[in-house]
Amino acid sequence: MIRFENVRKKYGDTVILDNLSFNIEPGEFVVLIGPSGCGKTTTLKSINRLITPDQGKIFIDGQDISEVNPVKLRRKIGYVIQQIGLFPNMTIEQNIGIVPKRLKYSKSKIKEITRELMEMVDMSFEDYAHKYPSELSGGQQQRIGVLRALAASPPIVLMDEPFGALDPLTRSTLQDEIVKLHKKLKKTIVFVTHDMNEALDLADKIIFMEKGEIVQMATPDEMLAHPASALIRDFMRKSSSSADSSDLTAADFMKTKFFSVYKKRSIRECTDLMARQHIDSLLIKNDDNTYAGIVTIRAIKKHGKSSGSIGDITPHVNITSNISENAKESFDKLYATDDNYVVVLEDDNTIAGIITKTGMATAMADTLWGDMQ
Amino acid sequence: MSFFNTYGERLIDAIQIHLFYVLSSVFIGFVIALILGIILSRIPRYANIIMPLLSIFQTIPGIVFIGVLFLYLGMIPATVIIALAVYAIFPVLKNTYTGLMDVKPEYIEAAKGCGMSPIQTLLEVELPLATPSIITGLRMSTIYTVSWSVLAAMIGLGGLGEFIYIGIASNNNALILLGAIPAALMAIVLSLLIDGLRRLIVPKGLRSLK
Numbered sequence: 001m002i003r004f005e006n007v008r009k010k011y012g013d014t015v016i017l018d019n020l021s022f023n024i025e026p027g028e029f030v031v032l033i034g035p036s037g038c039g040k041t042t043t044l045k046s047i048n049r050l051i052t053p054d055q056g057k058i059f060i061d062g063q064d065i066s067e068v069n070p071v072k073l074r075r076k077i078g079y080v081i082q083q084i085g086l087f088p089n090m091t092i093e094q095n096i097g098i099v100p101k102r103l104k105y106s107k108s109k110i111k112e113i114t115r116e117l118m119e120m121v122d123m124s125f126e127d128y129a130h131k132y133p134s135e136l137s138g139g140q141q142q143r144i145g146v147l148r149a150l151a152a153s154p155p156i157v158l159m160d161e162p163f164g165a166l167d168p169l170t171r172s173t174l175q176d177e178i179v180k181l182h183k184k185l186k187k188t189i190v191f192v193t194h195d196m197n198e199a200l201d202l203a204d205k206i207i208f209m210e211k212g213e214i215v216q217m218a219t220p221d222e223m224l225a226h227p228a229s230a231l232i233r234d235f236m237r238k239s240s241s242s243a244d245s246s247d248l249t250a251a252d253f254m255k256t257k258f259f260s261v262y263k264k265r266s267i268r269e270c271t272d273l274m275a276r277q278h279i280d281s282l283l284i285k286n287d288d289n290t291y292a293g294i295v296t297i298r299a300i301k302k303h304g305k306s307s308g309s310i311g312d313i314t315p316h317v318n319i320t321s322n323i324s325e326n327a328k329e330s331f332d333k334l335y336a337t338d339d340n341y342v343v344v345l346e347d348d349n350t351i352a353g354i355i356t357k358t359g360m361a362t363a364m365a366d367t368l369w370g371d372m373q
Numbered sequence: 374m375s376f377f378n379t380y381g382e383r384l385i386d387a388i389q390i391h392l393f394y395v396l397s398s399v400f401i402g403f404v405i406a407l408i409l410g411i412i413l414s415r416i417p418r419y420a421n422i423i424m425p426l427l428s429i430f431q432t433i434p435g436i437v438f439i440g441v442l443f444l445y446l447g448m449i450p451a452t453v454i455i456a457l458a459v460y461a462i463f464p465v466l467k468n469t470y471t472g473l474m475d476v477k478p479e480y481i482e483a484a485k486g487c488g489m490s491p492i493q494t495l496l497e498v499e500l501p502l503a504t505p506s507i508i509t510g511l512r513m514s515t516i517y518t519v520s521w522s523v524l525a526a527m528i529g530l531g532g533l534g535e536f537i538y539i540g541i542a543s544n545n546n547a548l549i550l551l552g553a554i555p556a557a558l559m560a561i562v563l564s565l566l567i568d569g570l571r572r573l574i575v576p577k578g579l580r581s582l583k
Contacts, residue, residue: 050485075488085483089501089576098487132578148487158486 001026002047002156002188007056009042009212016042017053018212024205026155029182029189031199033235034209040192043209044158047190048077060156075099078149078157078187082164084141086133092118092144093129099152110151117147120184121177139170146178150185159191163198175201196235200224208232250321250330253360254344254353260285263292263311270310271300283343283351284315290349293317294339320345323352331360380551384536388555391532394522395563398454399515402461406514407507409462410469411495420470431463435521443528453525453532460521461514468510472503501576508575512567519560523552533559 002024009017017039024030032040045051046058049070058065065073078099086095096117097110105113115125121143133141142162149157162178163171179202182189193199199206200220208216208223216228227233260283261270270282274297281296293315303313320343321330334342334355341354377384413420439456446452476499484494500507526534536552539545 048486050482071488071490073488074486079483079486081479081483081486083477083479085479085486087480087483087498087502088578089498090578098489102488102493134578 001059001061002190003059004043005057005059007043007046007053007058009039009046009051009053015212017046020056020212020214022207022214022217024188024190026188027186029179029191029202029204031191031193031203031206032209033193033196033199033206034215035231035235036194037211038209039212040207040209041160044160044190044192047156047158048074048079075102075152076154076156078152078154080142080145080149080157080159080162082161084133084138084145084165086141086144086148088133091130091132092136095133095144096148096151098148099154103152105152113151114147117150120181121147137170138166139174142166142174143177146174146181150181150187153185154187156188156190159189161192161194164193164195171198178202196238200236208235249323249327250325250342250344250355251323251352253327253330254323254355255359256353258283258351258354260351261310262287264309267300267303267308267310267313268306270295271297271306281340282310283354284310285351289351291320291343291345291351294343318343321355322347330355334360376547380536380548384551384555387531387533387535387552388559390525390530391519391522391534391556392559394450394453394457394525394532395515395518395559398457398522399461399511399518401454402458402514402518403465403511405458406462406465406510407469410466410473410507411500413466413470414473414499417474424467424470427463427466431460435460435524436527439524439528448528448530450530452528453522453530456524457518457521461518464513464517465507465510468506468513469503472506472510473499475506476502502579504575505571505579508567508571512564515563515567516560519556519563523556 004020004022007017007020008015020039020043032043034040042051046053047060047065049065049068052066060073086092087098090098093111093114096114097105100110100113114129118125118128123140123143128136128140133144136144146159146162149159159178163174166174175198178189181187191202200223203220205217205219206223207214208228210229210231216223216232218226218228223232224236227236259273259277259279261273262285264287274280274282280298281294283294284292286292294317295310295313295315299313299316318339318341319333319337321333323344323346330342330344334357341356343354344352346352413423435456438459439452442452442456446455480498480502481494484498489497522532523534523537525532526538533552533556536548540548540550540552
């Protein structure tokens with residue numbers, strides 16, 4: 001168990017940690033989050049004594065860490081940093097073996113541990129153990145960074161924004177892996193991030209900090225349901241709209257199966273088409289294929305005549321979206337309108353597809369519960 | 374051919390003496406510089422004052438320095454070696470210091486976080502990462518020292534400088550070249566050897582970074 005008791009830290013006149021007290025239970029995955037300068041990293045680094053508090057005490061399993069030799073203390077605490085920090089002059093195997101070597105494990109034991117760990121993240125020992133960090137991709141390097149922290153099986157692992165510098169795809173893969181590793185190895189993990197999505201995904205418990213104080217310490221569910229301050233709510237909103245769904249565009253959710261007719265088509269043909277396809281509106285195209293509007297069955301009834309072409313009826317100009325528009329904006333439009341769909345246009349104003357309310361519901365379900373297809 | 378008959382043996386002697394001056398003074402200078410560089414890199418605040426002072430020292434002409442030492446120590450090889458070693462220090466010192474200071478803080482933090490003691494961090498992380506820079510300094514020192522060793526002849530202590538001085542005094546171009554060409558070749562050969570050494574001791578993982 002890690003216990004903070006009235007921990008304070010100042011740099012000059014700036015208070016970094018303001019009378020911090022909390023407990024972390026063994027085996028918990030705790031995420032420290034908050035705006036920059038809130039003291040989350042300082043909190044983390046004071047656990048392995050990279051930073052020494054001015055006042056207060058930190059205990060690990062009942063022992064005051066200020067009384068433990070920092071070098072020895074750190075060998076029992078894994079540490080992963082954002083810049084990865086694999087030693088470029090050492091092979092992958094040597095990097096992973098750093099702490100076990102200090103703890104005087106035998107060479108064969110170190111090799112065995114390295115092999116086991118690498119298998120856990122699906123990196124083959126034969127292919128990678130003798131490579132140098134510069135030969136690996138960023139994601140692979142950080143996997144090794146995590147393994148290096150785990151090598152001497154420390155009960156506690158500290159992670160300082162470990163995935164912050166990785167691309168979103170690699171980040172989410174590594175997040176999955178770290179969750180798996182945590183379940184399997186049951187370590188106490190203290191994890192710093194500024195990404196609320198990451199916190200919600202990974203944490204057993206989230207500690208939200210601001211100006212060196214804890215604003216809220218709660219499980220992800222609790223924090224989602226009852227955020228303790230406006231700032232936390234803001235953080236959650238920002239991250240939920242900024243994360244993965246932000247890259248999705250209208251094109252990702254539109255249906256490409258739709259019915260469109262040229263203006264010169266006769267009204268009778270159009271009503272037949274609608275009846276056959278069980279639809280209540282048609283997309284109308286100009287002769288150059290650009291979008292003109294939609295005509296609903298109600299508009300046709302109101303028009304009264306079944307002779308003539310559909311172009312005689314003034315098309316209702318529906319809400320449109322550009323194909324590259326952010327999906328969320330398209331959804332907002334759809335939400336605001338009375339129409340049943342938003343028409344998605346190509347850059348040259350031809351029709352690309354439509355986003356229906358059903359499509360929107362499916363998309364939302366996907367982001368909430370994973371891919372439904 | 375008679376030229377070589379006359380001077381052949383003296384040339385070989387001179388080359389040996391010259392090489393001895395170079396190797397011993399570079400060795401001494403290198404060891405001192407390495408230690409000093411490491412110490413200064415631990416106290417960068419003071420190093421910012423000390424390094425410029427040392428570089429002023431570097432601008433004192435070699436002739437003056439050897440002359441002054443000569444007054445105190447007399448005509449012994451130590452005079453030359455001490456003087457040359459002092460000059461060999463600076464390039465290595467400067468490169469050791471900058472090499473160590475250029476080690477990215479993330480590696481040092483990672484090393485600390487892994488429970489490496491300051492000595493282990495120095496020996497296993499910082500120095501290996503600084504080797505390319507340190508060896509560049511060594512190469513510079515060596516090449517400089519080969520040319521500075523010519524000054525040994527000034528106080529009658531032999532080496533290739535002897536031919537050059539006699540050549541100049543007697544207006545004999547052949548003699549000047551007899552001193553200058555081997556000295557130039559020595560500089561080239563030594564720097565090639567150091568390049569070989571670099572390949573041997575710069576950690577493999579750093580090479581692809583260059």
